[in-house]
Amino acid sequence: KAGVTQTPRYLIKTRGQQVTLSCSPISGHRSVSWYQQTPGQGLQFLFEYFSETQRNKGNFPGRFSGRQFSNSRSEMNVSTLELGDSALYLCASSLDGQGNSPLHFGNGTRLTVT
Amino acid sequence: QKEVEQNSGPLSVPEGAIASLNCTYSDRVSQSFFWYRQYSGKSPELIMSIYSNGDKEDGRFTAQLNKASQYVSLLIRDSQPSDSATYLCAVYSGGGADGLTFGKGTHLIIQP
Numbered sequence: 350k351a352g353v354t355q356t357p358r359y360l361i362k363t364r365g366q367q368v369t370l371s372c373s374p375i376s377g378h379r380s381v382s383w384y385q386q387t388p389g390q391g392l393q394f395l396f397e398y399f400s401e402t403q404r405n406k407g408n409f410p411g412r413f414s415g416r417q418f419s420n421s422r423s424e425m426n427v428s429t430l431e432l433g434d435s436a437l438y439l440c441a442s443s444l445d446g447q448g449n450s451p452l453h454f455g456n457g458t459r460l461t462v463t
Numbered sequence: 464q465k466e467v468e469q470n471s472g473p474l475s476v477p478e479g480a481i482a483s484l485n486c487t488y489s490d491r492v493s494q495s496f497f498w499y500r501q502y503s504g505k506s507p508e509l510i511m512s513i514y515s516n517g518d519k520e521d522g523r524f525t526a527q528l529n530k531a532s533q534y535v536s537l538l539i540r541d542s543q544p545s546d547s548a549t550y551l552c553a554v555y556s557g558g559g560a561d562g563l564t565f566g567k568g569t570h571l572i573i574q575p
Contacts, residue, residue, distance in 0.1 A: 394562035405558040447563040448495050448555045454506040
């Protein structure tokens, strides 16, 4: 069974630009969660989508948004990029949602903002 | 804000010994608990999940949960150099703004 696939693996953007990250979950998984990982803050929760609906949202500004499609694939968008947005962005899928089944992570997208 | 606390380490353990990793959490109503392993430059991978009090064993790994003390631990028996990694504890307390909350991890070093 294929794992969680994230594209692209690496991105370099300039302050003020916007970026879209993509995630394809494990087949059959209906929940997709996004996390930001930095050395100082660790893994921080961005949002969770389940059956195309945002189920939970972390404490990030409105510049961070996402969506989920009918095939469970998900995208995350960050607008008006800031230097502090440089991080590893991890997508994870689960069968029935965060509380009911474990998360399985993709390889991540490394975003660098200059 | 829900908190998950781990000793950052590094925790150094001789090869073949038992490594003991600990985690405490702040929300009493937490219901699901997970241990992930993360190698440097890689993404987290699931090791164990535990949902009820007591011990759960899987190969060389044992997860222990004590909800009264708000404490979850991971034991690694017969530690191998390949076990050297950062171990992340994750706790789910019903969603909301915290989602599945991760600790910052314990860096484990197995010395040959």
